[in-house]
Amino acid sequence: MDNLTRLNFDVAVIGGGPAGIAAATVAAESGAATVLLDDSPAMGGQIWRSDLLAQHDVGRAQWMNRLRNSQVKRIPGAQVFHLDAKTIAAETGDAVFQVEYRRLILATGAREFFLPFPGWTLPNVVGAGGLQALIKSGFPITGKRVVIAGTGPLLMTVADFVRARGGNVLCVCEQTSWRKLALFALQLSVVPGKIQEASRLRRGIRRIPLWTNSWPLAAIGKDRVDTVKLSRGGRVFEVECDYLACGFHLVPNAELAAFMGCQLRDGFVEVDEYQRTTIRNVFCAGEPTGIGGVELALAEGQIAGYSASGQEGSSRQLFRQRAVHRRVVKPLRRAFQLRAELKALAQPETFVCRCEDVPLKSLREHNSWRAAKLHTRCGMGPCQGRVCGTAADFLFGWNMDSTRPPLFPVRCSSLAAISEDAALP
Amino acid sequence: MADTISVRVNGKPVSVPRGSTVAVAVLVAGATSRISVTGEPRGPFCGTGSCFECRVAIDGRLYRRGCMELCEPGMEITSHG
Numbered sequence: 001m002d003n004l005t006r007l008n009f010d011v012a013v014i015g016g017g018p019a020g021i022a023a024a025t026v027a028a029e030s031g032a033a034t035v036l037l038d039d040s041p042a043m044g045g046q047i048w049r050s051d052l053l054a055q056h057d058v059g060r061a062q063w064m065n066r067l068r069n070s071q072v073k074r075i076p077g078a079q080v081f082h083l084d085a086k087t088i089a090a091e092t093g094d095a096v097f098q099v100e101y102r103r104l105i106l107a108t109g110a111r112e113f114f115l116p117f118p119g120w121t122l123p124n125v126v127g128a129g130g131l132q133a134l135i136k137s138g139f140p141i142t143g144k145r146v147v148i149a150g151t152g153p154l155l156m157t158v159a160d161f162v163r164a165r166g167g168n169v170l171c172v173c174e175q176t177s178w179r180k181l182a183l184f185a186l187q188l189s190v191v192p193g194k195i196q197e198a199s200r201l202r203r204g205i206r207r208i209p210l211w212t213n214s215w216p217l218a219a220i221g222k223d224r225v226d227t228v229k230l231s232r233g234g235r236v237f238e239v240e241c242d243y244l245a246c247g248f249h250l251v252p253n254a255e256l257a258a259f260m261g262c263q264l265r266d267g268f269v270e271v272d273e274y275q276r277t278t279i280r281n282v283f284c285a286g287e288p289t290g291i292g293g294v295e296l297a298l299a300e301g302q303i304a305g306y307s308a309s310g311q312e313g314s315s316r317q318l319f320r321q322r323a324v325h326r327r328v329v330k331p332l333r334r335a336f337q338l339r340a341e342l343k344a345l346a347q348p349e350t351f352v353c354r355c356e357d358v359p360l361k362s363l364r365e366h367n368s369w370r371a372a373k374l375h376t377r378c379g380m381g382p383c384q385g386r387v388c389g390t391a392a393d394f395l396f397g398w399n400m401d402s403t404r405p406p407l408f409p410v411r412c413s414s415l416a417a418i419s420e421d422a423a424l425p
Numbered sequence: 426m427a428d429t430i431s432v433r434v435n436g437k438p439v440s441v442p443r444g445s446t447v448a449v450a451v452l453v454a455g456a457t458s459r460i461s462v463t464g465e466p467r468g469p470f471c472g473t474g475s476c477f478e479c480r481v482a483i484d485g486r487l488y489r490r491g492c493m494e495l496c497e498p499g500m501e502i503t504s505h506g
Contacts, residue, residue: 039474041446041495046473052444077493093486093494111475123457123468130472133492137472138445139452223457223466354470354478357463382477382488409477409488 004096004417009035009073011308012088012101014080014256017045018294019286020107021067022301023308027105028070032309035099036067037078037090043067045109046129047294051136053165063298080256081410082418085281091414098418103281103308106257106269107301110250110287112154114387115338115394116352116360117345119219120246128158128247135165142166144242147228149173149216151336152249160204162245170239172205173214173230175248176336181212184335191327193295215342219244249336251390252288259403274315275304283308291332296325343395352395353388355381360395369398382409432500441496448472448479448491450502458491458504 009032013024016038024036036043042050048060056064067074075090078097082089088099112127119125126134128148135141145168148159159169174181188194214232219225228244230237257269262277262284264270269284271277277284285300299322306314346352348361356377366372369379369392378392379385379400384407385392389400406415429440432447434454441450448469451458457466458479469479472492479491482503491502 040493050444052442093489111473112471114471114476121461121465121467123466126469127471127473130470133472134446134449134452134469137492138442138449224468354461354467354476357461357465382480383475386475387471 004098006098006100007035007073008100009033010101011035011103011105011305012037012099013105013107013305014038014088015045015107015109015253015286016040016043016074016076017107017109017286017297018048018063019109019297019301019304020045020105021048021063022298023105023107023283023285023305024072025063025067025070026302026305026311026314027309028072030306030309030311030314032103034071034309035073035075035101037075037080037088037097037099039077039079041077043074043076046133049133049136052138054136059294059298079408079410081406081408081414083256083260083407085260085279089414089418091410096414096417103283104260105275105283105285105301105304105308106260106262106277106288107284107286107297107304108253108256108288110252110291111386112247113249113251113390113394114246115150115248115342115345116350116388116391117216117218118347118350119221119225121351121354122219122221122223122225124221124224124242125219125244125246128245129154130247131243131245132158132161135161141243144168145170145240146243146245147171147173147216147230147239147241148245149214149228149230150247150249151175151338152247153332153336154247154249156201156205156210158245159208160201163205163208169205169208170241171209171211171230173216173232174210174212175215175339175342176212178212180335184331187331188328191324194328215345216244216246217345248338248342250287250291252291254288255386255403255407257282257284257288259405259407273319274307274312275300276307290326290329292325292329296322296328299325338394346395352391353378353381355379355383355388358388363392363396369400372398384408430496430498432496432498432502434502435504443496445496446492447481447483447489447494447496447500447502450496450500451479451481451491451504456504460505
């Protein structure tokens with residue numbers, strides 16, 4: 001039986017990216033007993049993931065220091081698998097935690113959106129952000145040929161990152177149009193710092209072909225991808241490569257909020273001006289309320305942290321900062337909206353569900369996510385639909401209608417430790 | 426350059442920078458992480474803990490996500506478990 005550790009805090013924050021770090025830090029600085037849980041081995045989330053070889057940016061270092069100097073109890077490597085109105089259950093590699101809280105802040109971030117296409121399950125086909133995460137975690141990309149495809153500003157960030165690490169980026173295939181990209185750049189110019197950031201990025205990747213109206217048709221290879229078939233402006237051609245990094249922008253990790261019963265709209269968590277969800281003692285900050293990047297996440301995180309610790313006055317001082325950075329949310333969504341042609345990428349034999357190897361043709365026999373799940377096991381593997389569910393939503397318009405415990409695959413001993421304690425069902 | 430540590434992937438020694446994740450060791454070893462239910466080899470995919478494609482056995486602990494755990498010196502990583 002794993003050891004059960006019981007903890008009790010005024011404020012519990014789930015998710016240790018910029019929003020969660022800001023929320024937990026200001027809550028603790030305001031005098032609230034605060035705990036910060038994150039599922040990764042180190043705090044930082046995806047955008048502030050620690051990089052074994054490079055210097056980190058100044059903003060990250062400042063917040064990390066502020067967090068370390070605060071009284072926040074940090075629990076990294078902790079996967080939340082159940083929660084209710086006052087208790088969180090989480091497991092680490094060798095322990096189980098039961099955390100009582102009075103106010104909860106969900107800062108669960110976003111994940112990459114993946115679309116199925118023939119060959120996308122081959123080894124060496126990876127997420128775009130996924131490749132960056134692997135390189136930051138020690139994977140050597142030097143000299144490797146990489147094709148980057150999909151949509152969203154992350155593609156160019158990853159291209160510049162791979163280039164800087166000595167990888168050979170053959171091309172970036174962006175499904176949206178030049179016109180939409182240009183409009184997006186124009187709209188960014190109203191947000192301080194964004195244009196400088198964008199032009200720095202553009203300089204970094206000036207030698208890398210950026211193709212718009214372009215997407216992957218198939219990854220080809222025997223045991224791993226060796227060739228990518230691409231569509232560019234209606235023409236089809238092939239590129240030989242060692243890695244295909246693909247990602248179709250981001251989806252919010254809204255599962256915990258949905259499970260709690262917070263109101264969602266179009267997949268995003270609804271919050272009031274204090275970042276409060278429709279449940280009184282539950283707040284939400286960062287990408288789950290709208291994809292907007294690190295500055296918005298920091299503003300929302302601080303507002304949530306102050307509000308959850310009873311410092312609404314301090315929250316209000318950040319409203320303007322948040323409003324400025326919220327201006328990127330709508331332009332981002334419009335610029336990188338997926339075009340309908342991408343629904344035709346998956347072929348009848350293409351696996352949509354990677355966990356259970358369920359092909360598209362099996363899903364087509366059903367008319368809802370629930371029916372498809374029951375008959376094909378789609379979404380019933382360990383990822384619990386985090387990959388195929390969002391794809392099915394795009395392909396068929398199916399809503400994933402329920403989130404049920406355990407929220408993540410969990411050890412039987414952790415479940416036993418929690419249920420023996422009887423605080424959770 | 427970060428210093429390196431040595432782990433074993435399916436018995437084969439590989440050296441990775443200290444602080445590397447288990448998924449990185451699997452890739453550096455040229456291995457894949459798992460065989461899918463229809464027999465396809467799979468490697469690390471999302472890199473961020475969502476997809477579970479990188480799950481391997483780590484020192485006998487089964488179904489661990491390689492991208493979510495750090496390598497320790499002498500660690501025994503078994504894929505296709």
